[in-house]
Amino acid sequence: MESESEPRRSLGWRCLANLADHAGVASVYQSSLDVKLLIMQRFTRMFAYGASTLVLVSFLRALDISETKIGLFMTLTLVGDIVISFVLACYADAMGRRLTLLIGSALLIASGVVFALSSSYWVLLVAAIVGVISPSGNEIGPFRAVEESTIAQLTAAQQRGDVYAWYTLCGSAGAAFGTMVSGWAIQAALAKLDWQVVDIYRLVFYGYSGIGVVKTLLTLMLSPAVESEKRRKAQAKSNPGRPAEEEPLLPSNQESSETPDGGATASTLSSSGRKILICLCLLFGLDSLGSGLVPLSWIVHYFKSRFNLVEGSLGSIFFVTHIIAAGSTLVASSLAKRLGNVPTMVFTHIPSSVFLALIPVPSELHWALTLLILRSCIQSMDVAPRSAFLAAILDPAERTMSLGLVKVVQTTAQSIGPLITGFLVEHNYFWVSFLCAGCLKITYDLGLLALFKNAEHGNRGRNRAGEDGE
Numbered sequence: 001m002e003s004e005s006e007p008r009r010s011l012g013w014r015c016l017a018n019l020a021d022h023a024g025v026a027s028v029y030q031s032s033l034d035v036k037l038l039i040m041q042r043f044t045r046m047f048a049y050g051a052s053t054l055v056l057v058s059f060l061r062a063l064d065i066s067e068t069k070i071g072l073f074m075t076l077t078l079v080g081d082i083v084i085s086f087v088l089a090c091y092a093d094a095m096g097r098r099l100t101l102l103i104g105s106a107l108l109i110a111s112g113v114v115f116a117l118s119s120s121y122w123v124l125l126v127a128a129i130v131g132v133i134s135p136s137g138n139e140i141g142p143f144r145a146v147e148e149s150t151i152a153q154l155t156a157a158q159q160r161g162d163v164y165a166w167y168t169l170c171g172s173a174g175a176a177f178g179t180m181v182s183g184w185a186i187q188a189a190l191a192k193l194d195w196q197v198v199d200i201y202r203l204v205f206y207g208y209s210g211i212g213v214v215k216t217l218l219t220l221m222l223s224p225a226v227e228s229e230k231r232r233k234a235q236a237k238s239n240p241g242r243p244a245e246e247e248p249l250l251p252s253n254q255e256s257s258e259t260p261d262g263g264a265t266a267s268t269l270s271s272s273g274r275k276i277l278i279c280l281c282l283l284f285g286l287d288s289l290g291s292g293l294v295p296l297s298w299i300v301h302y303f304k305s306r307f308n309l310v311e312g313s314l315g316s317i318f319f320v321t322h323i324i325a326a327g328s329t330l331v332a333s334s335l336a337k338r339l340g341n342v343p344t345m346v347f348t349h350i351p352s353s354v355f356l357a358l359i360p361v362p363s364e365l366h367w368a369l370t371l372l373i374l375r376s377c378i379q380s381m382d383v384a385p386r387s388a389f390l391a392a393i394l395d396p397a398e399r400t401m402s403l404g405l406v407k408v409v410q411t412t413a414q415s416i417g418p419l420i421t422g423f424l425v426e427h428n429y430f431w432v433s434f435l436c437a438g439c440l441k442i443t444y445d446l447g448l449l450a451l452f453k454n455a456e457h458g459n460r461g462r463n464r465a466g467e468d469g470e
Helices: 001-023 025-032 033-062 067-090 097-117 121-129 143-154 156-194 197-220 229-240 272-293 295-308 311-339 342-359 365-378 383-391 396-424 430-452 455-468
Strands: none
Touching: 025 033, 025 156, 025 383, 033 097, 033 143, 033 156, 033 197, 033 295, 033 311, 033 430, 067 097, 067 121, 067 383, 067 396, 097 121, 097 143, 097 197, 121 396, 143 156, 143 383, 143 396, 156 197, 156 311, 272 396, 272 430, 295 311, 311 342, 311 365, 311 383, 342 365, 342 383, 342 430, 383 396, 396 430
16 A cells, blocks of 8 residues: 555655746745845735725825826826936946835835825825836836846846746735735725725825835845845955855856946947847837826726726725736746747737727626736736846846836836826727727737847857856
């Protein structure tokens, strides 16, 4: 009996090990503490974004602000993010990545406090422009560019896809729990507290600031290994009596494209780096313009106004869609190992864009939810392969600054969308936003496939040689 059970037990362990390998569990487990802390920061930050995005439009409408002005509010919020992200991302390596993340956390805390206390449209607008408020429920501020560059530095090339998949999964999970907790907390408060609805919405922003404090503590726990190699060497020279700081897993390829203080600048990008960056910015700009037309805040408002849903139901709906999206990222990591990053990005993103365009077609809730859930099954499957693709195609010495510039272009394009959608919503043409968003995203997918289907392989070999060369 025991001899028969042993092969079964071995087979079971092999199956579990194989499943864990495909899911990238081993890669995350073997990663450094800094990488794990960055993943935790992503979860925490996206929890805050998910919670605030669920109520953002409702909060502004409760203050008697029109849809057009709400659209302008979202647009200017993203414009402010462009400036902050550009400055902080371009100088993150020079001024210090930990300091950059701390500044972003402080801005997040300040934004939440102002939203919790003020009712003035213009005060709220200034706080959103200067601070960190996400109209879309997605990344805003300098965090992602800095974190992804740091993960690329601390992670071996063959493990990056898995680590980025879990980084993306934790972000989606954070947003999911944020929307659900926010929705049901608001519903419970509405039922038990004799408060005005706008004051109940303010509780979410108090929580938003509290989460910013948690994120600050996680940032303070990061080690010096997250900094660029050049900066750490400069610090070691200026403090010769100090023990050597912890080295990253992989040495970066620090070429002449870096400034003396450890940060690359736009003027020092290599010729090939500039060409790649221009193409990426144009393509990602199209995708982000589509995303800006239907950010999560507007999608939540669409379902609330069209189908008269309460906050608890909205929280549950978007919890489910975020969780499904989170789980799909692990499937994407496995697919990318077989198909490649670019084909995985394109062939999962196109159906997602079609489902997005069709959401306003049904007049019944269950069909609209079906399209929303179908979209959520594949909408995030391009995110982790995209991060791995960018890490492979960009020169290590230019990576942080290039990712920051791509983020600036994405946010610039995205900032146009909410203003257009606000105008369309006020004139009962909400469906046009969904249709245009889907078409723009499909155009991006086809362009990406045409320009970068085979480009990644050559760049990966060059970057790996650079990373191992010293």
